[in-house]
Amino acid sequence: MQIESIPRPLVRVNQWTIFLTVVLAWLTGLHWLLLIPLVANLSGILFNFNPIMKIARVFIIKEVKNYIPEDVTQQKFNACIASFCLAGGLISFSLGWTIVGYVFTIMVAVASFIAILGFCIGCFIFYQFKQYQYRRTLKQT
Numbered sequence: 001m002q003i004e005s006i007p008r009p010l011v012r013v014n015q016w017t018i019f020l021t022v023v024l025a026w027l028t029g030l031h032w033l034l035l036i037p038l039v040a041n042l043s044g045i046l047f048n049f050n051p052i053m054k055i056a057r058v059f060i061i062k063e064v065k066n067y068i069p070e071d072v073t074q075q076k077f078n079a080c081i082a083s084f085c086l087a088g089g090l091i092s093f094s095l096g097w098t099i100v101g102y103v104f105t106i107m108v109a110v111a112s113f114i115a116i117l118g119f120c121i122g123c124f125i126f127y128q129f130k131q132y133q134y135r136r137t138l139k140q141t
Contacts, residue, residue, distance in 0.1 A: 005069030
C-alpha cells in the first residue's frame with residue numbers, strides 16, 4: 001500500500017499563495033482576495049482538488065516521484081487550519097472587526113512563511129495531537 005503524497009513544490013506554491021495573498025490584501029485593503037486561497041484550500045479538503053496545486057502541477061519538470069513527498073493527511077490538516085484563519089480574517093474584515101481580521105491573517109501569514117522556511121507549525125500540532133491520542137489509548141488499556 002502506497003501512502004498518498006503531494007510533491008513538495010506544489011505544497012510550497014500553495015504556501016506562497018497564502019502568504020502573498022494575505023500580504024496583498026493588507027496592502028490594498030481588498031480583503032476579498034483572501035477568497036483565493038480560502039476557496040482553493042476548502043476545495044482541496046472537500047474534493048481533493050486544490051486548483052492552485054493543479055495549475056502549479058503543469059510547471060513540474062521532473063517526475064512527481066522525484067520530489068520530496070508531503071503527506072496528504074497532514075496537508076489536509078494544515079489546510080483546515082489555514083482555511084479557518086482565512087475565513088476568520090475575511091469574515092472579521094467584512095464585519096469591520098479590523099483587529100480580529102489582522103489577528104487571523106497574521107497567524108496564517110506567519111505560519112505559511114515559517115513553513116516556506118522549513119518548519120511546519122501545522123505538522124507540529126498534528127504530531128502533538130496524534131501523540132495525545134496514542135497516550136490516551138495507552139491509559140485506557
